[in-house]
Amino acid sequence: MATVLALAATACSSSSGGEEKATPATSAPGGLESFYNQKPSWRDCGGGFQCAKAQVPLDYRKPSGEKLGLSLIRLPAKDKSSRIGSLFTNPGGPGGSGVEFVRQAATSFGADLRKRFDIVGFDPRGVGASDPVRCNTGPQLDKFLATDSSPDDQQETDAFAAESKGFAQNCKTKASSELPYVGTANAARDIDVLRAALGDQKLTYYGASYGTYLGAFYAEQFPSNVRALALDGAVDPTASSTGLLIEQAKGFETAFRAFAENCVKSSGCPLGTSADAAIAKMTSFLAQTDKRPLANTRDTRKVTEALAVMGIATALYLKEYWPVLRQALTQAIQKSDGTLLLTLADQMVERKPDGSYSNQTDANMAVNCVDKPNPSSLAEYGTGP
Known part of the structure; x- marks a missing residue:
């Protein structure tokens, strides 16, 4: 993955950033109308791409409370006269930047897709430029990642356990207010907000690796809002954390x-x-x-x-x-x-030459722990899924 690109929501600087005529989206759930009806302001951000921000509630049970900003990028469809809609994408992780994925890979999608779909990427909540979860410093991650994760004796087991507990404590200290809300259930709800905000009546989606789990979760929550899903390298949604x-x-x-x-x-x-x-x-x-x-x-x-x-x-x-x-x-x-x-x-x-990291590792741990809590006993890791 490439380093994260910081995005900002600004007014369109040219006619290419305007809104296309689109099929009206499905109605918004009660209390979420302001999110579903928002119109992101797209701006040129180089290479033919357009960037924007959208807002979602931190807690969907409290839509009038704190809000999160989600970063978006798109490569507009080449033929607007035959445009079908948006192809939403997720590269996996969890913790992978969908913005950087589209910036790097959008032109690799087939010519027919690029002709008729906007290729859209977004950083899920807590990831990249979307109010990222931050737990560890660069030196802390250096030590954590270098620690033996396949211990052969009690000393190595104790060292790995201590580093893992330290990671968790760092997240509790620095990101406790965000952690309960960064799981896949909320990310799937965010996709439905983005679908409506971008004017799509139904979702067209491509997901790889963890992105297949996110797509499947969306389909389970919003089955009537699915147009088509392409799930590449499907993750078993029923598997435990250790099983995965x-x-x-x-x-x-x-x-x-x-x-x-x-x-x-x-x-x-x-x-x-x-x-x-x-x-x-x-x-x-x-x-x-x-x-x-x-x-x-x-x-x-x-x-x-x-x-x-x-x-x-x-x-x-x-x-x-x-x-x-x-x-x-x-x-x-x-x-x-x-x-x-x-x-x-x-x-x-995603360690940078200066020793700093993107938030990919922190976000990966945070999302996984919300979705599929890990066993609390070291003995359980030796018994299989």
Whole structure:
């Protein structure tokens, strides 16, 4: 994910930022008329994109109370005469910036879609530029993310538990008033407000990873307001928090085997000559890194097992990253240089060169904990979903 783009609501600066004629939206729920009937003011924000802000209530049970600002971006439909409406998108996470996703990926959508739909992204409540949840400083996240999350002994278990409790306490201290309201149930209600505010009678939506869960949640709450949903990499909405982690781990294992099978077909693969040998080599490498973290040439951080795993996982999301992963593992295994693995890890958690972070990690934890509270006992993590 890219760094967050700060957005502001201003008046349209050109005719391209005006409102299109749209089919009247469905009626607003009682007490929420002012939110459903709002008309965001779009402004040009570069690259053919338009940006705006919309308001939603912090607590839907108290619509006259505190409000949140949601940041929006859109790439207008190319052919306004045949325009169908808005294609709302969510890239996953939770915690991923929908604004940055559209800015980076909108032009990758098919020509037919771009011709007839505005490609719309938004930062969900608590994320990115939408009144973000902030719990930890950069140094605090550095320490948390470097801590071994697959402890092998009591000392490592205690260290991981202490860091996790510290993370939770930081959120309680700095964001306690926001935390109860950042879950998926409220985010889905926000989408319905945005749908109406943008003039769409029914929702057309694309979601990936966690975005599939958000889309499914919306469909359950507002079934009559759905036009079409495309859910890419569907998350099981019934799975527990630990169950989701286990399924994600299985997915990474499958992806790593695919990478390994590709790597060993070429000379110079640092993992050996077969997929099984590659997996054994990786197991040994990570065990060694757990005992002796790697150095890096970018800063003073040590590349621990946790950071190495994160770097590997980042590159497994896309086949296009496999050459980078091969190079990173070659440097790490043959030269004990973890620089490239750390660079990949930093990309996943949106760590900036100055040591600061976007709020992705804080938001991810906050939303997940609201949606699917984690077990409070360490023993429960060893029993499966």
